Amino acid sequence: MRSPDERQGIGWQIWCLAACLFLMYMLVSLRIHERMLSNSFDLGVFDEAVRSYAHGRLPVSELNGPDSPVLGDHFSPVLALLAPFYRVWPTAETLLVAQAALVAVSVMPLALWARRALGQTAALVIGAAYGLSWGVASAIGFDFHEVAFAAPLLAFSLAALGQERLRAAAWWALPLLLVKEDLGMAVCVIGLLIARRGDRRTGFVTAAVGAGVSLLAVLVIIPAFNISGSYTHWFGMDSVAQSGSLPALLEHSTLGLITPMEKAKTLLYCLAPTLFLALRSPLILVAVPTFLWRFASNLWNDWGTKYHYSLVIMTIFFAALIEVLAQRRPSPAGLRRYLVGVVSVAVLLLPSFPLWQLVQPATWRDDIRIGTARSVMRLIPDNATVQASTFLVPQLSNRTRASLFGWYTSRPNPQWILVDTFVPANLRWPQTYMQEQAALQAARAQGYTTVADTFGYVLLHRPG
Known part of the structure; x- marks a missing residue:
């Protein structure tokens, strides 16, 4: 019973x-x-x-x-x-x-x-x-x-x-x-x-x-x-x-x-x-x-x-x-x-x-940069190959072939590169600010062109 x-x-x-x-x-x-x-x-x-x-x-x-x-x-x-x-x-x-x-x-x-x-x-x-x-x-x-x-x-x-x-x-x-x-x-x-x-x-x-x-x-x-x-x-x-x-x-x-x-x-x-x-x-x-x-x-x-x-x-x-x-x-x-x-x-x-x-009040405050980031990400077409900063990858992974910018396993020579250069030092990974800037400069030297550079978000595209 x-x-x-x-x-x-x-x-x-x-x-x-x-x-x-x-x-x-x-x-x-x-x-x-x-x-x-x-x-x-x-x-x-x-x-x-x-x-x-x-x-x-x-x-x-x-x-x-x-x-x-x-x-x-x-x-x-x-x-x-x-x-x-x-x-x-x-x-x-x-x-x-x-x-x-x-x-x-x-x-x-x-x-x-x-x-x-x-x-x-x-x-x-x-x-x-x-x-x-x-x-x-x-x-x-x-x-x-x-x-x-x-x-x-x-x-x-x-x-x-x-x-x-x-x-x-x-x-x-x-x-x-x-x-x-x-x-x-x-x-x-x-x-x-x-x-x-x-x-x-x-x-x-x-x-x-x-x-x-x-x-x-x-x-x-x-x-x-x-x-x-x-x-x-x-x-x-x-x-x-x-x-x-x-x-x-x-x-x-x-x-x-x-x-x-x-x-x-x-x-x-x-x-x-x-x-x-x-x-x-x-x-x-x-x-x-x-x-x-x-x-x-x-x-x-x-x-x-x-x-x-x-x-x-x-x-x-x-x-x-x-x-x-x-x-x-x-x-x-x-x-x-x-x-x-x-x-x-x-x-x-x-x-x-x-x-x-x-x-925490900060949890519910909206950062103006988030709207900018979404606008920049919309410039990337679906199914494109992308290397992006670690916090941007999960925003793109549902519609692109996204990998991590500066990471050793990432697909080389992607069609697009998107980097948030304003990430605080304590959250930055896997590259330091100087390493990231050097990598962006190297990408431009390899033929990538700047599509957007606003509020710290840098979007590069490789023609062809």
């Missing part, structure tokens, strides 16, 4: 919570894009990939190289699900709205599980704390990424696992194999947890499929599409292994996983939103593969809190929090203390991450 909570369904409060979070996510990400602060890497890459799917082709991205297959970079065929929407609304905004919806949906299984185990108030508090957590905010504020699909799948899978619906946990976990190649190891861990909790056959099959598909993607599928014939995202880990130095390998796989201090800081930031209670749940093991590849990487941007890498960590850790509280069954007063602590950490960290932009 079902409980009263189960009979009343999800409940309008949880629906409203998810809807409010969706609106917040959408406003933040769309406003960042409208202000031309979204990036070539990664919104431009995914825009070009989904555009390919929408036109019935295998995904390619000019940003990774001329007609470079995206499946040779990461194994993320789940992006094809966005193609019908992109066909109707062929803009980068379509991806941002889809991401907002996917992440907002991930709140619902966690909140529903919390309501069944802890009550309505706890469900809304935990759901809001998760939805406003810094890891979610960082993902929403940094372009679009395929891991947006992972958040709801993990939430449904772990909620089912925590409630002993073991086969449902497996079925929700398996689609993660289509999201990104590294998530196969998370599926493997989920499978092992399913086996440990009683359904050995389902668990071991899930674990084997997860590990097998992950290895197949890394060793066979991605190299088959990659022009180099290899998997290029070992992030420097392969160089340590190939060095043959046992001390270096031991250091990299032990002390190197927690140094420099940025890694330890990220780990503390991940644990703080759950008051470190997540450590008491076996569900936290699902996050171990993600932490391992991030902290074993030689790339500093994989270690920190700035980008999208902690989205799945937040989903896993909040699921672990719910399981711990459900098992401990604290008194009403004890539960209130936990909930106050969880909300306090979320609110304390909120101003340091992108969702705080919603209350």
Whole structure:
């Protein structure tokens, strides 16, 4: 017989919570894009990939190289699900709205599980704390990424696992194999947890499929599409292994996983939103593969809190929090203390991450240069080859073959070059101002003519 909570369904409060979070996510990400602060890497890459799917082709991205297959970079065929929407609304905004919806949906299984185990108030508090957590905010504020699909799948899978619906946990976990190649190891861990909790056959099959598909993607599928014939995202880990130095390998796989201090800081930031209670749940093991590849990487941007890498960590850790509280069954007063602590950490960290932009006046002010930029971009015809500044690429990638100006993988000798020369030094990438000016001068020497030069936007065209 079902409980009263189960009979009343999800409940309008949880629906409203998810809807409010969706609106917040959408406003933040769309406003960042409208202000031309979204990036070539990664919104431009995914825009070009989904555009390919929408036109019935295998995904390619000019940003990774001329007609470079995206499946040779990461194994993320789940992006094809966005193609019908992109066909109707062929803009980068379509991806941002889809991401907002996917992440907002991930709140619902966690909140529903919390309501069944802890009550309505706890469900809304935990759901809001998760939805406003810094890891979610960082993902929403940094372009679009395929891991947006992972958040709801993990939430449904772990909620089912925590409630002993073991086969449902497996079925929700398996689609993660289509999201990104590294998530196969998370599926493997989920499978092992399913086996440990009683359904050995389902668990071991899930674990084997997860590990097998992950290895197949890394060793066979991605190299088959990659022009180099290899998997290029070992992030420097392969160089340590190939060095043959046992001390270096031991250091990299032990002390190197927690140094420099940025890694330890990220780990503390991940644990703080759950008051470190997540450590008491076996569900936290699902996050171990993600932490391992991030902290074993030689790339500093994989270690920190700035980008999208902690989205799945937040989903896993909040699921672990719910399981711990459900098992401990604290008194009403004890539960209130936990909930106050969880909300306090979320609110304390909120101003340091992108969702705080919603209350910043600068977010809602329009820059006169944006209108100028759009006027200049309209001079570029559809399907032309373009090299552009990083913040301009996502504005062009839906209708041109856009790559990054001054980047080593960009298509040489494009028909058009568009550069924003007024980008502040702290946002300028990949070239300094002097390097950019030298590159523009070199382009003019090669025969490019100036079509527009206004408010810092320089548009060059190569005749013929």
